[in-house]
Amino acid sequence: MNSMHAAALVAAMSVMTILTRFLPFIVFRKNTPRYITYLGKVLPPAIIGMLVIYCLKDVSILSKPFGIPELIAAICVVGLQVWKRNSLISILTGTVVYMVMVQMVFG
């Protein structure tokens, strides 16, 4: 990708992020429509689910290493999160576990 296109993508992300933050201050000063409030409740967890799949889209379960490093690291993240409820610990440990696996075990 050339730098111009990359800069356009960064600008797009910037403008849209600013828009999502400013829009309510401009539009919903008084009453928020119930449909919007409903989406506000259900959309965030759904989008996190979408992003989990998005992150794993390049994993091939039909060829070596069959997604095993991803599976083991993901189990570590979920287990630690349930146990410690500290995202930073879960993320750091899961990432280190994954790096060790792809570099030393399955490398």
Added chain:
Amino acid sequence: MAGYVVLGTGFGILLRNAGYGVLWAAAMSLLIYAGSMQYVGVSLLTGGASVLTTLLTTFMVNARHLFYSISMVDTYKDAGRYKPYMIFALTDETYSLLCDGKAPEGADPNTYRFLVSLFNQSYWVAGSVIGSLLGGVLPFSTAGIEFSMTALFIASFTEQWLTTRDHIPALTGLLSTLLCLVIFGKDRFLIPAMLLITLVLTLLRRREEGETV
């Protein structure tokens, strides 16, 4: 603070591995300033996404910010000259610190909120720059560090699963996306997935209301 520096560092390293150096890292953290979105942004950049996909993805990933802002309309109404920056800098982390509407005793609430916003972004930018510089000199291989983004979302997914009782929205997101990935393939499933998620959730609401009427 620790969260922002560590996640910012991860972002800086990832972006550098993707071929974009310290200026890109600083620019993205200054201009976009949305943690998860910047991680997704790295993969949009490496995947050669279109501007349309990028706009839609940013909207969906950041849709929750609409609701942070909605709940802060009152709190921020007297912030005066600080207000534009405070709205710009209303991230997950800043929201979680300020959403109770309280400020330390003796401090001007608006100055306090402005400074919290400003310091948080400073940590984020500093982390991104450190990560980008560190990525070039680390004495060990960073292969596999891209999993930090996956881990970030799996941890968020688990945490919200533990804190909510209604798991239908989370499962809708997971399954709709999986279906679209199978149907449209990994280069084109994102937009269909976002549309399908919105559609399914909208239909679920109608049914929910139909039952209660």
